[in-house]
Amino acid sequence: MVQVFDGHNDVLLRLWLKNSTKAVSHFIEGDGEGHMDLPRMHDGGMCGGLFAAYTPSDDGLVHEGLNPLPYGEVDRASAWKTTAEMADILFGIERETPNNGFKVCTSAAEIRSCIARGAIAAVFHIEGVECIGPKLEGLHPLYAMGLRSLGPVWSRPNVFGHGVPFRFPSPPDTGDGLTSAGKDLVRECNALKIMLDVSHLNSKGFWDLARLSDAPLVASHSNVHALSRSSRNLTDDQIRAIGESGGLIGLNYALDFLQDDGALHPALPPAEMLRHVDHLLRLAGEDCVGLGSDFDGAAIPEFIHDVSGLPAFVEAMDKAGYGAALIQKITSENWLRVLEKTWGR
Numbered sequence: 418m419v420q421v422f423d424g425h426n427d428v429l430l431r432l433w434l435k436n437s438t439k440a441v442s443h444f445i446e447g448d449g450e451g452h453m454d455l456p457r458m459h460d461g462g463m464c465g466g467l468f469a470a471y472t473p474s475d476d477g478l479v480h481e482g483l484n485p486l487p488y489g490e491v492d493r494a495s496a497w498k499t500t501a502e503m504a505d506i507l508f509g510i511e512r513e514t515p516n517n518g519f520k521v522c523t524s525a526a527e528i529r530s531c532i533a534r535g536a537i538a539a540v541f542h543i544e545g546v547e548c549i550g551p552k553l554e555g556l557h558p559l560y561a562m563g564l565r566s567l568g569p570v571w572s573r574p575n576v577f578g579h580g581v582p583f584r585f586p587s588p589p590d591t592g593d594g595l596t597s598a599g600k601d602l603v604r605e606c607n608a609l610k611i612m613l614d615v616s617h618l619n620s621k622g623f624w625d626l627a628r629l630s631d632a633p634l635v636a637s638h639s640n641v642h643a644l645s646r647s648s649r650n651l652t653d654d655q656i657r658a659i660g661e662s663g664g665l666i667g668l669n670y671a672l673d674f675l676q677d678d679g680a681l682h683p684a685l686p687p688a689e690m691l692r693h694v695d696h697l698l699r700l701a702g703e704d705c706v707g708l709g710s711d712f713d714g715a716a717i718p719e720f721i722h723d724v725s726g727l728p729a730f731v732e733a734m735d736k737a738g739y740g741a742a743l744i745q746k747i748t749s750e751n752w753l754r755v756l757e758k759t760w761g762r
């Protein structure tokens with residue numbers, strides 16, 4: 418089975434919301450809920466990926482038609498508490514999984530050795546770093562804990578910048594870019610070799626980061642704006658810039674970032690996803706396209722259903738004539754290459 422290393426999931430949020438001391442053991446045994454648990458990851462060939470810690474806004478999840486109302490800011494103390502609790506879940510999975518079958522990795526070599534022995538290789542990622550202070554308080558302890566990837570903002574403002582609100586149709590150019598604290602964060606992440614994720618940045622923030630960062634540009638879970646005019650998707654200029662930096666775009670399976678009307682039709686066929694992949698390959702190049710499912714964070718196509726359905730998507734790439742070498746790049750090798758380049762080891 419083709420092994421998939423995936424750029425984004427929200428399973429830590431799903432488990433945290435259960436607010437149960439059994440959430441970790443049930444995940445390991447297979448809780449059958451949401452899109453991901455450990456047995457289903459093995460069933461689908463998911464060998465690893467970035468596990469996001471994300472602090473929800475109190476006032477989130479209220480929709481008006483296609484567009485949720487703007488999300489409120491989160492204060493640092495509550496974000497720190499939530500992030501610590503989600504890290505506890507992530508490291509709890511590592512500790513409790515039998516036979517060292519799940520490891521939080523801090524180097525590409527470690528990821529490769531996990532995959533080789535059939536263990537799940539996880540990367541600790543924070544999506545929207547409200548838990549970090551304006552003088553970068555908290556960043557170094559999080560690095561010491563194993564943090565190797567972060568998105569400066571989620572789709573709301575914080576001290577580092579202005580996340581792109583969810584709008585359809587809308588360009589990603591929705592407001593101001595990075596603040597001076599945001600620019601300090603980029604420089605310090607470069608120094609620490611923490612990967613910076615541009616998904617959820619608006620376009621000014623994207624270009625601020627692109628100018629400043631010395632690392633490959635990575636959008637862990639975003640799609641093509643020319644094909645689906647969501648504010649969360651990337652314009653062709655952004656896609657080219659990511660390719661030129663030797664970075665990566667992870668295809669997001671969220672229905673609302675795939676379809677041309679932004680609506681949630683679960684019967685979306687594989688060909689609609691491959692249109693995005695083809696466009697990314699054409700503009701960014703075949704070394705710069707990967708997967709970023711958004712499992713447990715979004716409504717996804719029926720034909721995949723959950724992580725155990727990954728082989729159906731791999732088969733669709735195969736049927737479309739992608740070939741084994743390109744499929745290997747898209748499903749894992751490009752992620753490993755970009756992490757290796759970013760982390761420098």
Ligand SMILES: [Zn+2]
Pocket residue numbers: 544616617638714
């Ligand atoms: Zn996200």
